[in-house]
Amino acid sequence: MAKFALGVIVFGSVVAAVAWAVFSAELGAAILSGLFAVTAGVLIIRQAILAERA
Amino acid sequence: MPAQGITSNTTMALVAGAVPLLILVFARVVQRPGRATIEGWAWMFGALGLYLFVTGTHMTLTWPLQHVDGASHCCAVDNITFGEPAMYFGALLLFGAFALARAERALLDRGIPFDVVAVARPFLYAGAFGGLGLFMIAVSGLQFGMWRPPPQEPIAGLLAGTGLEPIYIACAYGFTGLAAVTAPFAPEGRVVARIAAVSLFVAGMLWLFVALTVYYGHIGFTDV
Secondary structure (H helix, E strand, O other), rough: OOOHHHHHHHHHHHHHHHHHHOHHHHHHHHHHHHHHHHHHHHHHHHHHHHHHHH | OOOOOOOOOHHHHHHHHHHHHHHHHHHHHHHOOOOHHHHHHHHHHHHHHHHHOOOOOOOOHHHHHHHOOOOOOOOOOOHOOOOHHHHHHHHHHHHHHHHHHHHHHHHHHHOOOOOOHHHHHHHHHHHHHHHHHHHHHOOOOOOOOOOOOOOOOOOOOOOOOOEEEEEHHHHHHHHHHHHHHHHHHHHHHHHHHHHHHHHHHHHHHHHHHHHHHHHHHHHHHHHO
């Protein structure tokens, strides 16, 4: 799941950069915000699962 | 001074998103047999509670957010809908965290098993009353046309006129309220526990996303 989160960050950053350049800075920033939120969510789920297993 | 006043709710929203998500992890951690001390968790929640309590109290008593011309119900009313819950839940979080740290140390020193639920439950009951208030904020916000961003605010302005932001913010309040109302009853009921856990996660994600967007939006919105 950590690799998945890393993949989300890399892919999302590219999409945000493209959106920033092609469409608007606001759209790029919105995508970047969503990317960070989704990554945090994935890592929270991961930590919760790890805490239960340990 | 920017037109909307002192827009101090940026990091408040971030804390409002972080707390439910961290409570979710904490709830898992405390169930682990033979777990280590929770004192670090307690102090961390105390720090976040202090942040919400101080900023929420300032917002509640001084109304730093001002009305913005051209925007419906923005932003003076946010002093009520954001400041008061932040103050209330911040106080509960702050004192609940102290109670957890103090109780764990006192009970373990006497060789008595530490029951996290017994210590936290009074605070959860008080939080449930706050949850009812959050439901009413969600309903009244939709009824009276809150959370319609001014077109000049970056990111939020993209949604101006679509009606999506009022629904989004109402959902954030609603899920936070649902988590607060169900949390005291979660230890005894599997279904209630799942509802509380899902509500905590959804509420945390909704607040976290909006907080990240307003870091960009509020900086761009501030015309000092």
